[in-house]
Amino acid sequence: MRHQELLDAVVDGVHRVEDLARALGISPSTVRRGLTELEQAGKIVRTHGGAVPSPGGGELSWAQKSQRNAAAKRRIAALAADLVEDDHVVLLDAGSTTTFIAERLAARSGPTVVTSGLGPMTALHDAEGVELIVVGGRVRRRRGSIVGDYARGVLDRVTADIAFIGADGLLPGRGVNCPSPELAAVKELQMRSAREVVVVADSSKLHTGEHPYWAVVPGPHVLVTDDGISDEDARAFDADPSCRLRVAATAGGPITPAATD
Template sequence: MRHQELLDAVIDGIQRVEDLARILGISPSTVRRGLAELEQAGKVVRTHGGAVPSPTGGELSWTQKSRRHAAAKRRIAAYAADLVADDHVVLLDAGSTTTFIAERLASRFGPTVATNGLGPMTALHDAEGVELIVLGGRVRRRRGSIVGDYARGVLDRLTADIAFIGADGVVPGRGINCPSPELAAIKELQMRSAREVVVVADSSKANAAEHHYWAVAPGPHVLVTDDGIGDEDARTFDADPSCRLRVVATAGDPITPAATD
């Protein structure tokens, strides 16, 4: 059993030993040993019959992340939304930047948006001009995402014009850094189901690799980031033949980016 999978489940609100054992397909004794080790590492706090996330040990929620680098994310979202035509079918990944994209699309008339994100879903649920499709699966509440095999049934029957993919980190030649294999899998499915892939990541995500799991882009893709990216980081992305880098100014016109090829 991977401790990260157990921690992810606890963070998602599955906190009783019996429920964790059932969801993860392991024995209660294995869960108890894993929780004990996670407690020693400061990731969880044991309770009677289970555990809860440590106040300092879990990943940030998507609402907390939306407040970090918010100005840059909104500029990136403005650029990204301008890539969407009114007749497009759009895939929106879960995340704070993709939620800002959804907010931009909410006033549009004609697009179809499929998403596994609670943020984009909330932003679009009253948007009368947007056809909204929600990918099925298990809700990771803290992450604000829907994951699991049910999503494959939708994605296998869908070819989107464009997919906007969020990231905890992006490394040229390696892919998109993810906190769990489930999230990596859903990102790869979304990228394979789109004619054009656009990774949206503020400059703090450039060459960041905090987690152990990766989603690999299936081919050419665009990376939209902000002008906080360092020159060395920008050069590494420019040197990747599968990546087209777009750098959006964080001041001035949010729609007109500074592009590098």
């Protein structure tokens, strides 16, 4: 068992030992050992019969992340949304930048949007001109994402015109950084299910990879970022033959370092 998977489950609201064991397919004794080690690392707080996330020890929620580098993300979203035609089938990944894209698409008439994110779902809930399809599966509440076999079952049956993929980090030739293998699997399937792949990442995400998991970008793709991108990063992504770089001008103040989607 990887401790990150156990921590993800606790952060997502699975708090009792028995429920954690059932969700992860491991024994209660293995869960208890893992919780002990996570508590020693300051990631969780043990409770009677289970655990809760440590204050400040878990990841920020997707709503909190939407406030990080918001000006840059909104400019990226505006440029990305302009790539969508009214008759397109669009895949929207979970994340704050993809939620801003959904807000742009809410005023449109004609697109079909398939999403694995609670943020895009909320933004498009009342958009009468958009056909909204939400994939099923397990909800990771703090990430605002839907993962698992049910999600894969829907995505296996979709061919989209364009997919917008969020990132916790991005390396040329390596792919999209993710905090869990489940999220990486969903991102890869979304990318394989679309004719065009667009990775949306503000400039603080470029050349970073704090998590151990990666979603491999399957082929040619567009990277939409902001004009806080360094010359070095611009040269690196320009040198990647599979990547086409598009830069959105950012209105507002400086970019906050190391934000995550």
